[in-house]
Amino acid sequence: MTSRVLVLGGAGYIGGHVLRALCAGGFEQPLLGTRRARAAPAGVQLCRVDALDRAALRAALDGVDAVVNCVAGAPRMLQRQAALLADAVRAHTPQPLVVQLSSMAVYGDREGRVDEGAAPGRLSAYGAAKREAERELARCERSVMLRAGCVYGPDSEQWTLRIARLLREGRLGDLGAAGDGRCNLVHVDDVAAAVLHVLRRAPRGVAFNLAAPQAPSWNEYLVRFACLLDATPVRRITPRRLAAEAYLRAPLLKVLRRAGAGRAAATTITPSLLALFRQDIVLDSQAAERELRQRWVPLDQGLAACAAALRGGVDKPGLLSA
Amino acid sequence: MFIDARGFADDARLQAQVCIVGGGAAGIALALRLGQRGIDVVLLEAGGRRHEARTQRLYEGEVTDARLHPPADRYRERRLGGSTATWGGRCVPFDPIDFEARDYIPHSGWPISYEELARYYDEASLLCEAGPARYRAADAFPDGSAPPVAGFAAARFSDDTLERFSCPTDFGQRYRLRLDGAARTRVVLHANVTALRLDGDGNRIAAVLARTLDGRRIEVQADFVVLAAGGLETARLLLASHDRQPAGIGNGHDLVGRYYMCHLAGTIGNLRLGHGVAVAHGYQRSADGVYCRRRFALREDAQRTLRCGNFIARLHHPRIGDPAHGSAVLSLLFLARRLIPYEYAKRLHDGDSAPRDWLAHARNVARDPCAAFAFAWQMLTQRKLASRKFPSIIVTPREPCFSLDFHAEQVPNPSSRVQLSEQRDELGMPRLRIDWRHTQADVDTVQRALAAFAADVRDSGVGRFDYAAESIEQEMLRYGAYGGHHIGTARMAATPRTGVVDTDLRVHGVGNLFVASAAVFPTSSQANPTLTIVALALRLGDHLQRRLAPAQAASPAALSIEELAA
Numbered sequence: 001m002t003s004r005v006l007v008l009g010g011a012g013y014i015g016g017h018v019l020r021a022l023c024a025g026g027f028e029q030p031l032l033g034t035r036r037a038r039a040a041p042a043g044v045q046l047c048r049v050d051a052l053d054r055a056a057l058r059a060a061l062d063g064v065d066a067v068v069n070c071v072a073g074a075p076r077m078l079q080r081q082a083a084l085l086a087d088a089v090r091a092h093t094p095q096p097l098v099v100q101l102s103s104m105a106v107y108g109d110r111e112g113r114v115d116e117g118a119a120p121g122r123l124s125a126y127g128a129a130k131r132e133a134e135r136e137l138a139r140c141e142r143s144v145m146l147r148a149g150c151v152y153g154p155d156s157e158q159w160t161l162r163i164a165r166l167l168r169e170g171r172l173g174d175l176g177a178a179g180d181g182r183c184n185l186v187h188v189d190d191v192a193a194a195v196l197h198v199l200r201r202a203p204r205g206v207a208f209n210l211a212a213p214q215a216p217s218w219n220e221y222l223v224r225f226a227c228l229l230d231a232t233p234v235r236r237i238t239p240r241r242l243a244a245e246a247y248l249r250a251p252l253l254k255v256l257r258r259a260g261a262g263r264a265a266a267t268t269i270t271p272s273l274l275a276l277f278r279q280d281i282v283l284d285s286q287a288a289e290r291e292l293r294q295r296w297v298p299l300d301q302g303l304a305a306c307a308a309a310l311r312g313g314v315d316k317p318g319l320l321s322a
Numbered sequence: 323m324f325i326d327a328r329g330f331a332d333d334a335r336l337q338a339q340v341c342i343v344g345g346g347a348a349g350i351a352l353a354l355r356l357g358q359r360g361i362d363v364v365l366l367e368a369g370g371r372r373h374e375a376r377t378q379r380l381y382e383g384e385v386t387d388a389r390l391h392p393p394a395d396r397y398r399e400r401r402l403g404g405s406t407a408t409w410g411g412r413c414v415p416f417d418p419i420d421f422e423a424r425d426y427i428p429h430s431g432w433p434i435s436y437e438e439l440a441r442y443y444d445e446a447s448l449l450c451e452a453g454p455a456r457y458r459a460a461d462a463f464p465d466g467s468a469p470p471v472a473g474f475a476a477a478r479f480s481d482d483t484l485e486r487f488s489c490p491t492d493f494g495q496r497y498r499l500r501l502d503g504a505a506r507t508r509v510v511l512h513a514n515v516t517a518l519r520l521d522g523d524g525n526r527i528a529a530v531l532a533r534t535l536d537g538r539r540i541e542v543q544a545d546f547v548v549l550a551a552g553g554l555e556t557a558r559l560l561l562a563s564h565d566r567q568p569a570g571i572g573n574g575h576d577l578v579g580r581y582y583m584c585h586l587a588g589t590i591g592n593l594r595l596g597h598g599v600a601v602a603h604g605y606q607r608s609a610d611g612v613y614c615r616r617r618f619a620l621r622e623d624a625q626r627t628l629r630c631g632n633f634i635a636r637l638h639h640p641r642i643g644d645p646a647h648g649s650a651v652l653s654l655l656f657l658a659r660r661l662i663p664y665e666y667a668k669r670l671h672d673g674d675s676a677p678r679d680w681l682a683h684a685r686n687v688a689r690d691p692c693a694a695f696a697f698a699w700q701m702l703t704q705r706k707l708a709s710r711k712f713p714s715i716i717v718t719p720r721e722p723c724f725s726l727d728f729h730a731e732q733v734p735n736p737s738s739r740v741q742l743s744e745q746r747d748e749l750g751m752p753r754l755r756i757d758w759r760h761t762q763a764d765v766d767t768v769q770r771a772l773a774a775f776a777a778d779v780r781d782s783g784v785g786r787f788d789y790a791a792e793s794i795e796q797e798m799l800r801y802g803a804y805g806g807h808h809i810g811t812a813r814m815a816a817t818p819r820t821g822v823v824d825t826d827l828r829v830h831g832v833g834n835l836f837v838a839s840a841a842v843f844p845t846s847s848q849a850n851p852t853l854t855i856v857a858l859a860l861r862l863g864d865h866l867q868r869r870l871a872p873a874q875a876a877s878p879a880a881l882s883i884e885e886l887a888a
Contacts, residue, residue, distance in 0.1 A: 111503060174611060176451075176489075176709055177496055223610050233607035236489065236710035280503055 004063060005199065006096075008033040008051050008085070009070035010044075014101055014151060014191060018068055019044055021192035027199070033060060051081050057088040066097040066199055069137070075129035082133030089140045098143035099198050101191070104184060104209070104283055106131045106147060109275070115284040116147070116207040124272060138206070144198045148191050149184030149211035149283050152302065154309035156188060164310050165267050167226045171245065172269070173235035178242055179219035181279040184211035187297035197292035205291050211283035212296040218277045221303075228307035245269040324502055326370075327513040327534045334540045336508070338364035339870055341530050341544035343515045343559070346404020347852050348838040348859040349550035350493040350501065351449055355863035357504030361870055364542050365501075366513040366532050369401030371494065376535060377401070380514060380747045381555075383754035390802040391584075391758040397665055397806035398552055402511065403494020405552065405806060406852070408665055411490025411713060413452040414483075414849035415443050417632060419622040420731075426629035427763070429581065429734040430845050433816040433825045442857035449856055451496070451710075452486040453612040459484055462614055468602035470616050470637055471595065475782030478624040478774040483634075487605075487613040487713040488852075513540050516751050518547065518563040518571055518835070526833045533749050546866055550838040550859065553582075553808025554740060557841060558754050560812065560822075560829075561742050572812065572822045572829040579740040581810040582756075583732040583846040584803035586764050589638050591772065591789030595722040599784045603637035603724065604716040613713050619848065620771050628774060631731035631767035632848040635775060638727035639717040645682035650694040651717050653686035665805060726787070729804070730771065732846050733763045740811060758803045765795045807851050812841035827862050838862050 005022055009015040010032035022030040023043045031047040032040045040046035049060040051071050061067060067089065071081050082100070089095050105127035108120040123131060137143045152159035166172040194210055197203075216224070226234045250268040257266070288294040327334070340356055342349045345367035353365045369377045378401075383394030399407045416439070423431025443455035456462040459469075459482050469481045476482075489496075501509050513532040521528040527547045532540040549556045557579040561570035570578055595601065605613040620633040640647040642656050657680070659667050687694050697717075704712040738759040742752035769791065776787040815821020818830035823842050829835040838859040840851040847854075 112505070174451075174710075177499055180500055227609045232609040232611070234609065234611040236611055236708070238707070238709045278499070280500075 003027065003065035003199065004029070004031065005066045005068060006031040006033050006047060006060060006064045007068045007070060008049070009072060009101075010034055011036060011038060012070055012072055013156060014188060015068075015070035017153070017188045017192045018070060018195050021189070021196055025196050031060075031064070052077070052084060054084050054087065057084055058091055061088050061092055061096060064096050066099065068099045068101070068195055070101045075125045078129045079132045079136070082136040086136045086139050095141040097199070097202070098137050098140050099195055100134060100137050100143060100145045102134055102145040102147045102207070103127070103130045104147055104149050104211070104281070106134060107281065109279060111280045113282045113284050114209070116205065116209055116287055134207070142202070143206065144203065145207040146191065146194055146198070147207055147209050147283070149186045149209075149215075151188050151191055152185050152306065153188035154306050159185065160306045160310075162267055163222070163225065164229055164231075164306075166269065167222065167229060167231040167234075170231075170235050171237070172222055173226060173237050174219050174223055175237050175242065175277060176219070176239070178237075178239060178274065179217060179222060179277050181218050181277050182215040182282050183218045183221045184215050184281065184283040185221065185299060185302075186210045186212055187302045190294070190296055194288060194292055194294055197294060201292060203291040205287055208288040208292060208294075209283040209285045210288055210294070211285050212299055212302075213285065214299075215282055216299070221299075224300075225303055225307065228303055229310060242269065242274060246271045246274050323508050324498075325508055325510050327510050327532070327538060327540055328536055330534075330538050330540060332538055334538070336364050336510070336540065336542045338362050338508070338542065338544045340364075340546045340548065340866055341366065341542045342548045342550055343530060344368070344404060344549065344551035344555070345402045345494065345509060346550065346552060347406050347450075347493050348855050349404070349548075350497050351446070351856045351859040352548060352550060352838055352863050353507055353509070354449075354497060354500060354504070355860055356866065357501070357507040359863075359867050360506060361867065362506040363504075363508070364544065365507065365509045366515055366530065366540070366542065367402050367509060367511050368514040369399070370511050371402050371498075373399065373401055373407070376748075377512070377514075380749065380751070382747070383554075383756060384743045384745065386755065386757040390760075390799065391756050392802065392805050394554065394754055394756055398554070398808075401494065402498070402509070403492045406491060406493040408663070409488075409490050409806065409852060410666075411450075411452070411488035411711070412850045413447055413450050413486045413488055413853040415440070415455065415457050416847045416849050416854055417619075417622065419625060420632060420845055420847040420849075424626070427631060427733050427845070429736075432844050433814055433821070439854070439857055439861065442860045443853065445860055446853055446856035447486065449860075450488040450853060451491040452488045452853070453608055453610045456608070457484050457486065458482055459616050462486070462608045463606065467606050467614075467616065468600065470601065470603055470618065471784055472600035473782055473784050475778065476621075477781060478621060478778050479618040479635075480621050481616055481618055483619045484614045484616055485850075486608075487615075489710045510540065514749055515551070515559060516562075516749055517565075518559060520563075520566045520571065520832070524566050525831060527835045535748065544834075545870065546834045546836060548836045548838050548862065548866075553811050553839055553841040554754060554756070556837055556839050557740050557811035558742070558751070562752050571835070572832060574831065575819050577813065577820075577822050579811050580736045580738070581734040581813050581844075582738045582740055582758055583734060583809040583843075584758060584805075584807045585846060585848075585850075586730045586732055586760065586768060586798045587728060587804045588768075588797040588800055589641065589725045589727050590794065590797045591726045591787055593637065593724045593726060593779065593785060593787045595724075595785035596783075597722065599722065601637065601722065601724075604718075605713060611710060613710070615713075618775065620774065624774055628770040630770040631733055631764070633728065633730045633767060633771035634848045635726045635728040635771075637724040639715070639719065640723070640725055643679070645679055645686055647719075648686055648689075649717055649719065650687045650690035651697040651715070653683035654694045654697065655715065656683050657687065722785070726772070726775070726789070728768065728771070729848055729850075730764070730767050730798075731848055732809075733761060733767075734810060734813070734845055735759060735761055760799070760803075765798070768798055769794050807840065807846070809840045809843045809846045809851060812837050812839070813844045814842040815844065826865050827858065836862060836866070
C-alpha cells in the first residue's frame with residue numbers, strides 16, 4: 001500500500017493500536033503525530049506536531065493521503081482542534097481523507113436502538129464537543145466519523161483497567177436497577193480494523209457506529225468481568241453507596257486534585273458514569289458490517305483476554321494513555 | 323410509562339394488544355418481555371408504589387379455620403411488585419417428577435413437559451436476581467462445596483440440590499425504570515380490576531373493568547388479557563365475573579378455586595450428630611454473589627418407592643420460643659420479635675410466653691452478649707443495610723444438635739378451595755372465603771419422608787435422628803398452611819373437564835384470556851413457587867408474541883396522557 005497515513009494522537013491508546021494495525025496491514029511508514037518528543041516504534045515515522053498549532057498541522061499534512069484523528073482531551077480543546085484540522089486539510093489539494101475517532105456520546109442521552117441517522121438527545125459537554133468536531137470535519141471533502149462505543153482492550157485505562165480496579169476494590173459489582181443500561185463495548189482491535197477498512201474501501205457512508213452486537217447490560221458485563229478477574233463473590237452495590245461515590249467522593253477528589261493534594265490516579269465513579277450505566281441505548285452497527293465488512297471480537301473472548309492479562313499482573317494504569 | 327388512574331377523567335378507555343392484570347412477579351416479568359419486543363401493553367396494578375392500608379384492605383376475606391390459614395390479606399401485597407415486596411427470595415426449580423402423572427397422587431401430572439418449562443428457568447432465575455439457573459451444587463460451585471453433613475450416605479436423600487436466594491428482589495422497585503422506559507408499555511396504578519366482561523358469545527373477553535377507590539372507572543380493551551393477580555385474586559376475579567356465565571368465567575366444570583394448595587412445612591425432631599462430623603448448614607456464596615444453600619431432597623426413586631409426595635429438608639436451629647436452647651442469639655430474636663414483620667415473626671409467637679420465659683431468654687442473652695452483639699451486627703450490615711440480604715438466621719449450636727426444617731408437597735384436593743363469600747369489599751367485589759384443607763396423604767408424605775431421612779442418617783453412621791412420629795400432624799399444622807404460596811385454583815389441564823387453563827395457559831373456552839400465576843400449577847412440588855411463576859410468565863410472553871406477530875406492526879402507538887384524560 002502506497003498511501004501515507006498520519007495518525008494524530010498516535011501516542012495515545014487508540015492511536016497506538018491504529019498505528020500497529022497500519023504496520024501490520026501493509027501501510028508503509030505511517031506517521032505518529034504527537035506533541036511529545038518520543039521515539040517511534042519500528043516501522044513508524046515520528047511526526048512532532050502540536051495538534052492545536054495551525055501552521056504545524058498544515059505542514060504535517062504535506063504529502064499525506066489520509067489523517068486519522070485520535071486526539072483526546074477536554075471538550076473545548078477537542079472542538080478547536082477539529083476546526084484547526086479541518087482548515088489544514090482544506091488548505092491542501094487534493095484534500096487528504098479524514099478519519100475521525102468519534103464517540104457514541106454524540107447521541108447524548110438517547111435510548112433504544114440508535115443508527116447513524118438518529119437525532120441526538122440531550123448532550124453532555126463531551127458529547128456536544130464531539131458532535132461539533134464532527135461538524136467541523138464534515139467541511140472537508142472526504143471525511144468519515146467512527147462513532148465508537150466504550151473501547152476496551154487489555155490495556156484500556158478507561159474501560160478495562162479502571163473497571164477492573166473498581167471491581168477488585170468492591171466499589172463496582174452488580175448495580176441492580178442502576179446497571180440496567182446497555183454496555184456498548186467495542187474491542188480496540190475492532191476500532192483499529194475499522195480505520196483500516198475505511199482507508200482501504202473509501203466507503204459511501206460518512207459515519208459508522210462501532211459496537212459489538214448483542215450488547216449485554218452493564219450488570220451482566222460487570223458480573224462477568226468480575227468473575228473472570230476472581231473478584232468474587234461479586235458485590236451487590238446499594239444505590240446509597242453509588243450516590244455517595246458520585247456525589248461525595250468524586251467531587252471531593254476533584255477539589256483535592258485541583259488543589260494539588262490528591263493523587264492524580266485516584267479512580268472515581270462520576271455522575272456521568274452512573275448515567276451511562278443506566279442508559280438503555282443500543283448502538284446499531286449494521287452499517288459498519290455492511291459497508292466496512294466489519295467483524296467483531298466476541299465479547300467473551302475479549303473479556304477473557306483482558307482478564308488473563310490483568311491476572312498476569314500487566315495492570316499498569318496510565319502507561320499507554322496520552 | 324406510569325400513569326395513576328386517579329388522574330383519569332371518569333370513564334377512561336384504553337386499548338392495548340395485551341392487558342395484564344396485576345403487577346407482581348408474573349405481571350412484571352411478562353410486561354418486561356412483551357415490552358422488549360415492542361408489543362403494546364397496559365398493565366393494571368391495583369396498588370401504588372407503596373403499601374397503602376385502604377388498598378390492602380380490599381384483600382381481606384374470610385378464613386374457615388383461622389388456625390390453619392393466615393388471614394386473606396396477609397402474605398400478599400396489593401401494590402406494584404405484588405408480594406415480591408415481602409417475599410423471602412428463595413428460588414427453587416420444580417423437579418422432573420413433579421410433571422409426571424403419579425398413580426399414588428390423585429390429579430397429579432402436568433400437561434406440559436419439564437423440559438418445556440425448564441428452558442425458561444435461566445432467564446427466570448436471572449430476573450429474580452438469583453443468578454443463572456445452576457441449582458445443583460456441582461454446577462454452581464465447580465471447585466466444590468461442603469455438604470450439609472459430611473459423610474451423609476445419600477441413599478434416599480440427595481444433598482446436591484441448591485436453593486438460591488434472590489436479593490430478595492422487589493420486582494416493583496427493581497424494574498420500575500425499565501417499565502417506565504419501555505416505549506409501548508403503560509403501567510396504570512391504582513386500577514382495581516373488578517370484573518371481566520365477556521362478549522355476546524361468551525367466548526372472548528370484550529373488556530376489563532377497573533375502578534379506583536375514589537370512584538373512577540377504567541375500561542380496557544385488548545387482543546389478549548392476562549390475569550397475573552396471584553393464586554387467590556385470580557380465582558376471585560374469575561368467580562366474580564358471573565354476569566354471563568353464572569358460575570363465573572372458565573368455571574363450567576366447577577374447578578375454579580378448587581385444588582387450593584399451599585405447602586406443608588414445619589420444624590421437627592432432633593438430629594444429633596457424632597462429634598467431629600463436619601456440618602455446613604449455612605449459606606455459601608456463588609461467584610456472582612448469590613447466597614446458596616444445599617439441602618436434603620427426597621430422591622425421585624425414593625418417592626416412588628414410598629408412594630409419597632415431593633419433600634425437602636434443611637438443618638435448623640431449635641425452636642426459638644423455648645429458652646432451653648440456651649442460645650443468646652435465639653433469645654435475642656425472641657425478645658426482639660415485635661420489631662420483626664408479621665410474616666417472618668410467626669414462628670416467634672408460638673406457645674405461651676410466661677414472664678419466667680422472658681427472664682430465661684434475658685439470661686441467655688446476658689450469658690453470651692458477644693454472640694448476641696455479633697449476630698445483631700451481622701443482621702444490621704448484611705441484612706438491614708445490604709441490597710443483597712443474608713437470607714435467614716443461621717445459628718451454630720454449642721452441641722452438634724439440630725432440628726429438621728421441612729417443606730413438603732401438598733397433594734391436589736378438590737375440597738380444599740376458595741369461594742366467594744357473602745361479604746363485599748369497598749368496591750362492591752365479593753370477598754373470598756378460604757377453606758384450606760389437608761389430607762392424610764399430606765401427613766403420609768411427611769411421615770414417610772422423615773422415616774427415610776432417619777434411616778439415611780442411621781445407615782451413614784453420622785449420628786441419629788429422633789422425632790415423635792405421633793406429633794407429625796401437629797407439627798406440620800403448628801403454623802397452618804405455609805404462608806404466601808397460593809397454588810392450584812385455576813389448574814392447567816389438556817381438557818376443560820380436568821382443568822381451567824390449557825397448556826398455553828389460556829382459559830378453556832375463552833379465546834383471549836390467560837392466567838400467569840401459581841393458580842395454574844396442577845401440583846405443588848417441594849419448591850417455592852415464585853421462580854416457576856416467573857418461568858411460566860416468560861413462556862406465556864413468547865406464546866403471545868407468536869400470536870401477535872403478524873398484526874404487530876399495524877397497531878397504534880401508545881396514547882399520550884392527554885389523550886387518555888380526554
